[in-house]
Amino acid sequence: MDQKGLLVVISGPSGAGKGTICKALLQENDFWLSVSATTRQPRNGEVDGVNYYFLTKEDFEEKISKNDFLEYAEVYGNYYGTPKSKALEAINNGNDVILEIDIQGALKVKETYPEGVFIFILPPSMEELKQRIINRGSETPESLMTRFKSAYKEINYVSKYNYAVVNDTVEEAVKKIQGIMVAERCRVDRVKEKILDSKEGIIHEQLYD
Amino acid sequence: MDQKGLLVVISGPSGAGKGTICKALLQENDFWLSVSATTRQPRNGEVDGVNYYFLTKEDFEEKISKNDFLEYAEVYGNYYGTPKSKALEAINNGNDVILEIDIQGALKVKETYPEGVFIFILPPSMEELKQRIINRGSETPESLMTRFKSAYKEINYVSKYNYAVVNDTVEEAVKKIQGIMVAERCRVDRVKEKILDSKEGIIHEQLYD
Numbered sequence: 001m002d003q004k005g006l007l008v009v010i011s012g013p014s015g016a017g018k019g020t021i022c023k024a025l026l027q028e029n030d031f032w033l034s035v036s037a038t039t040r041q042p043r044n045g046e047v048d049g050v051n052y053y054f055l056t057k058e059d060f061e062e063k064i065s066k067n068d069f070l071e072y073a074e075v076y077g078n079y080y081g082t083p084k085s086k087a088l089e090a091i092n093n094g095n096d097v098i099l100e101i102d103i104q105g106a107l108k109v110k111e112t113y114p115e116g117v118f119i120f121i122l123p124p125s126m127e128e129l130k131q132r133i134i135n136r137g138s139e140t141p142e143s144l145m146t147r148f149k150s151a152y153k154e155i156n157y158v159s160k161y162n163y164a165v166v167n168d169t170v171e172e173a174v175k176k177i178q179g180i181m182v183a184e185r186c187r188v189d190r191v192k193e194k195i196l197d198s199k200e201g202i203i204h205e206q207l208y209d
Numbered sequence: 210m211d212q213k214g215l216l217v218v219i220s221g222p223s224g225a226g227k228g229t230i231c232k233a234l235l236q237e238n239d240f241w242l243s244v245s246a247t248t249r250q251p252r253n254g255e256v257d258g259v260n261y262y263f264l265t266k267e268d269f270e271e272k273i274s275k276n277d278f279l280e281y282a283e284v285y286g287n288y289y290g291t292p293k294s295k296a297l298e299a300i301n302n303g304n305d306v307i308l309e310i311d312i313q314g315a316l317k318v319k320e321t322y323p324e325g326v327f328i329f330i331l332p333p334s335m336e337e338l339k340q341r342i343i344n345r346g347s348e349t350p351e352s353l354m355t356r357f358k359s360a361y362k363e364i365n366y367v368s369k370y371n372y373a374v375v376n377d378t379v380e381e382a383v384k385k386i387q388g389i390m391v392a393e394r395c396r397v398d399r400v401k402e403k404i405l406d407s408k409e410g411i412i413h414e415q416l417y418d
Contacts (some may be wrong), residue, residue: 164396181393182385188329195373
């Protein structure tokens with residue numbers, strides 16, 4: 001049966017390895033790739049519509065007011081955002097869309113597109129996360145504690161997501177995400193209407209043809 | 210991280226092929242097999258605790274009153290049921306449990322164990338289901354219509370399930386169910402506590418050790 005694509009949101013605390021996982025996923029699965037919009041100046045060799053959609057501040061803010069971003073953020077005075085209409089068009093055409101995004105961005109996407117598949121990537125272990133934080137080289141016990149608290153606070157956001165995938169190995173994490181995608185395509189919430197419509201079609205045909 | 214097993218309930222209308230799918234799943238995955246209880250007499254060669262738990266009517270009804278069945282039904286004067294305590298013990302020990310069961314039974318299991326994974330098996334197409342019903346050889350258009358209505362009514366129950374898997378080929382259906390199991394093990398609802406507990410453990414250790 002024809003089916004909408006999935007919006008797969010790969011998110012989680014920094015250092016969990018979401019970038020590596022996304023690259024590996026893109027090599028194995030056929031995703032439609034979202035191109036971000038930004039108001040920053042293009043750098044040498046960057047092509048509009050390929051690397052980014054380069055917009056003026058006015059155009060970007062007009063799109064904000066029209067609710068045309070799945071999420072956006074302002075970073076060092078420049079806007080960055082994920083255009084909504086093109087992503088939804090791809091999804092409606094049956095393409096899966098992948099977004100690699102930080103926790104704040106993911107929570108905004110969840111507000112605008114709750115039917116997305118929200119996957120939280122966890123570091124291999126809390127011990128490993130602790131080591132990574134220690135290895136960053138904070139000097140005082142106080143600053144170490146501040147970093148801990150911040151990372152631990154981020155992990156609390158796992159409860160806002162649908163799935164948690166521990167990044168033990170990239171290969172295993174990718175397999176799990178592929179399993180999640182298979183499962184999501186079978187979710188009754190997503191396919192119920194198709195099944196019942198198809199059923200009604202046959203009843204109708206049988207009764208009236 | 211240690212995790213409970215899954216109760217995987219394979220259900221759906223008769224003729225959808227759930228039995229074949231379960232057999233194939235059992236060959237590939239390591240499930241704990243539930244032994245049903247019954248009040249019917251053992252047949253030649255049937256062993257208590259292997260083929261069935263053979264109970265007296267009194268014992269069975271006592272277990273009913275103690276809510277010790279995931280589901281039970283009376284068929285031609287005999288009780289049949291799925292003992293609850295042994296299945297839950299297996300699940301708590303991290304074993305996955307599979308139940309192949311009709312729609313009425315599955316809905317009862319959902320009441321007693323809502324955290325189960327409820328999978329509705331659909332025939333390859335509604336056209337195919339129609340053909341199967343026609344091929345059963347009902348004579349009159351009226352009885353044909355009655356059969357249609359019954360099968361179609363059964364399909365409405367799909368909305369009570371978590372997943373719908375179309376039985377195009379057994380191989381594909383098994384892959385989908387395996388994907389569903391991978392996904393369910395990553396569901397935040399199932400792993401949230403472990404993640405947050407593990408996090409608290411480290412904070413505690415860091416603060417007080």
